[in-house]
Amino acid sequence: MPRFSVIVPVYKVQAYLHECLESVLTQSYPDLELIAVDDCSPDASGEIIDEFAARDPRVRAVHLPRNRGLGPARNAGMAEATGDYLVFLDSDDTLTPDSLEAVAARLKETGDPDVLVYDYARAFWTGETVRNQAAAHLREDGPAPFRLTDRPGLLRLLMVAWNKAYRREFVEAEELAFPTGYYEDTPWTYPVLMRAGSIATLDRVCVHYRQRRRGGILGTVSPRHFDVFEQYDRVFAYVDKHPELARWRPLLFRRMVDHLVVVFARRDRLPRRSRADFLRKARAYYRRYHCPVGPLPPRVRLHHALVRMGLHRTYHALRWTAAVLRRTARTAVRLRRALRAGALRLHYRVQRCLPVRADRAVFAADGVPGHGCHPGALERAFRTHAPQVRTAWVTGAGERGALPSGVRPLRPDTAAYWTALARSRYLVHNAAFDRRLVKRAGQVLVQTRRGTPLKRTGLDLRGRPGADPDVDALLADVDTWDYLVSPSRHATLTWERAFPGAYTVLEYGSPRADVFQRATPADTSRIRRELGVPEDAVVILYAPTRRAYRRTPVDLERVVRRLGPRHIVLARAPHGHDGPLANVSDRVLDVSGHPSVEALCLASDALVTDYSSIMVDYVCLDRPVVLLTDDWEAHEAVRGTYVDPRAFPPGAVARGEDDLIDIFVSGHWRGSRSAELRTAFRRRFCPHDDGRAAERVVRHVVLGEAAAPAGAPFGGRRPVPSPAVSRPRAPLGVVPRPASPRAVTERR
Known part of the structure; x- marks a missing residue:
């Protein structure tokens, strides 16, 4: 029995199908079966599925005798599934690298919940990738697993089937299935979340949701968009069948109205002549399922009023008025900015005439x-x-x-x-x-x-x-x-x-x-207190360089678990990096927004980096540096370097995450060989760093002193030691765990 059954319904996607199936079969987590359902596709999709099935025993090809639609095709895949968890993937989308491994780890960590919700990013045809804007609902802090009553905000996510992993026994026990018609995810996703006995979240992009240039099936003008009404009939019928779910009716009603407004407002969905009929039907459904929803924002109240009264012409008149007002406001803003910019240019020109x-x-x-x-x-x-x-x-x-x-x-x-x-x-x-x-x-x-x-x-x-x-x-x-x-x-x-x-x-x-030569142990202790780091902890600063290519970050939680309770990681994302490097916990602190990287260096006992120039400044502290060079070839090909850090490193070099862990467990990170490498590195790249570099610049540039003050001899420099220097070494895992530090996340 595999861990995952990945179900891919296929219809007219021959151009994207190879990439989709390869994204599943090349996952680092191999314990899966891939069930590709050919929904009687008229192109070469069925043949492509058979080719994959012939070369990989994990692929099972299912061919339907006639086209039945997305929902029935998924049901056909579920009937063939044998995995512990069901994962749905649309045939033009892709799984991100290592996503199933992350899903499996999170399932194990949270005790195999009924449903695991993970994140996605829209992959536009232009090459741009944009993460889901509602990703905050997928945070992993707090108890897990949980019930929907603990995190009702999950119902505000995009109601789709492919951003979740479902325990197959739960799906079968609840007799859940997809209906026919458009918007088939609606009567599937709401019952799944409401009935799940345990839910967990994974704050990681696991799916790239392809945005085609011509749009998807829901972006096609068709009367089939009226199917949305029947789908909400199914949702409310399910709630009526399970009285314990009645508490969700107000939220479901509001979501239904919002959904109907979106379908009506989009110009790429309803035929022009059927728009009035759609709004009249929306009015009937508003009255049929109406229930108190509490206070609403003004814009939402307006939408509810228009749907409640079915005012087709009024709605369009208001939309036209709003569009005119927005255009007028944008024009006024542009004019104001232009006038201000012109005034500042004139001001600057006048100031340049003054001494x-x-x-x-x-x-x-x-x-x-x-x-x-x-x-x-x-x-x-x-x-x-x-x-x-x-x-x-x-x-x-x-x-x-x-x-x-x-x-x-x-x-x-x-x-x-x-x-x-x-x-x-x-x-x-x-x-x-x-x-x-x-x-x-x-x-x-x-x-x-x-x-x-x-x-x-x-x-x-x-x-x-x-x-x-x-x-x-x-x-x-x-x-x-x-x-x-x-x-x-x-x-x-x-x-x-x-x-x-x-x-x-x-x-x-x-x-x-300069500060590294002038700081005192009291400064180091003060910075640690501000960060909430215990004085007797071994603090590792993780500061990688920015990359222009995709790369899975280091699993910092796994690293600190393996190193033992004394270790804490300060994770600092490089300038321009989108988002934090890791999830915040009591032993992994996101310090990307901290105003001083020098203070973070002083607070740490060791640096873990890759190709970042921070290593040069850090060795001025004469503290251990460990390089993680697992993607050296890719980095060299994309960016290029002047120095191969593997040939002339400032300390130990790790070829991968496990190697990094071994370097710390064995004590090699602060061994004599690492100290020798660090000394040689300092002599080459830090010959003048005696704490007076800034003074020398000011004396030359401002005070006009022709000769710079002589620097302190290399052997006479005494940077502030790290707290780890004065502590005796002890086997990892046998030191009593310090009190949990205050997780501090400072952002811009």
């Missing part, structure tokens, strides 16, 4: 939520070593609280912002300033970049798919640089080639790493 102020400096950083990165360190050094210069920081809404006292916040595209850009002598950034900036004579622009270049950058990205730079814009920006702050000879040589220009390189070290 540059030598006591003003503007700082900005890309990729940090607040005051951080190299510009943040330089801003602090300005206030310390050149207090006569008043500093301002370009910040977004809601980020002012992250700025130190004495730093003036600047909101982009305001009069104050353009005044500062026009008249400040010093401009400091780690990427590119506003493209509308006109650099004036007397202004000094200091460029820091975001980290040591391990991955290809600048002109070296030419020809790389998805990363090919706009050469003209890149060189125009480079021509505004006066200084480029470099942490090492490697960075200097790389940047001079990738960003050719007439600037001066200041090879003084990494300003943002």
Whole structure:
């Protein structure tokens, strides 16, 4: 008996069927059977099914003698199923990689519930993929499994059959089946959720829901859309048959009205001459199943009123009026924006005619939520070593609280912002300033970049798919640089080639790493308390690089379970990453929105990364680094690198998740060999990082000192130790579990 029976009804999808079936058969979880039901398709779909069945014994081909529709085809597949769980998949959609493995793990974790609901993403024909907007209802925190009464919000999800796994014994005991006609998922999904004795959720995209250019069957103008009425008859008949479900009637009634309004309002569904008949029938159904639903938002109340009264012409008149008002409002907004933009351009032009102020400096950083990165360190050094210069920081809404006292916040595209850009002598950034900036004579622009270049950058990205730079814009920006702050000879040589220009390189070290030499154990303890991390925990900072290709993230929950109760993971998503890296728990904390990555480094005992330049700053702490290089070939092909971290690593190298676990279990992560590798890495990439890099930049750029202050000798540097250094090593799993930390998730 397989774990999963994946049922795929097939009709006129020959162009998409191969991809659909392959997405099932290539799953990393092989314990499945694939039941493909040919609903008497007139194209080559039946032959494709037979080809798959001939080459893989897990595929069972079912051929129906005549076309019966999606619902009966699914029923035919269920009749053949022998798996513990039923999984439905439409024949033009696909399962995402490793999705069945994730589903199986979640089923085991939650005690084999009757129904498991997982997420999906719309895969548009243009190549864009957009996750379900109601994904918040699939959160995994809280007790599981549960009943629908505990999470009624699940009824607000798209009512489809293919975003759930169903325990087959539950389906058979309830005698559930799909009806004929359009909207056949409606009388299936509502009874399933209402009758399920146990439900669980999986906050993971498991299905890519294909959005065809010409739309699906429900986007076809046809009188068959009237089937929606009969489907709701079935839903309410089911509720009448089971009196204990009467509590759901108000919610079902509201969902029915919302559904009828959607069908009526969409121009690609009902024939024009039948629209009035549809609304009249909707009025009859409104009265037939009406029940109190409580307070409703104004827009929903209007829809209910129109359906209740069946006002066809009134509905269209209101829609036309609303459309006119929306257009008028959009035009007014565009006009207001154009006027404001014109006024700001004029203001900026006037400010550029006024003298540059030598006591003003503007700082900005890309990729940090607040005051951080190299510009943040330089801003602090300005206030310390050149207090006569008043500093301002370009910040977004809601980020002012992250700025130190004495730093003036600047909101982009305001009069104050353009005044500062026009008249400040010093401009400091780690990427590119506003493209509308006109650099004036007397202004000094200091460029820091975001980290040591391990991955290809600048002109070296030419020809790389998805990363090919706009050469003209890149060189125009480079021509505004006066200084480029470099942490090492490697960075200097790389940047001079990738960003050719007439600037001066200041090879003084990494300003943002200065804090690692100046922090104290008290600072480390304070940061841990703010994060809710116990002082005696072993804290691993997981900070991977951003990828332009799909990749299954590390199962951090599995990692910490294997490592034992002392270990906690701080998961930080890279800049531009969509969503968190992991689900928040008491031992896996999502710190993607934390304003200071340097503080997270100080709070941790070890870093796990892959190809991110954070490893270069982290080794300044002289703390263990473990690299996870399981997709090196793909990363090298897509992005390209200057350094192969496997050949010259800052510590232990893991080839996969199990290897990563073994490195920590064995203690190799902080062994003598790892320390030797880290020392060699520091000497190559961090020769100047003695805690005074930002000071050297300020003394040269602002104070005009020709010679930079001498740095501390390499052997004399004493970065703040991690708490793990002073603790004796103990076998994993035998140390008493610390109190559960407060799960802190800081977002933008």
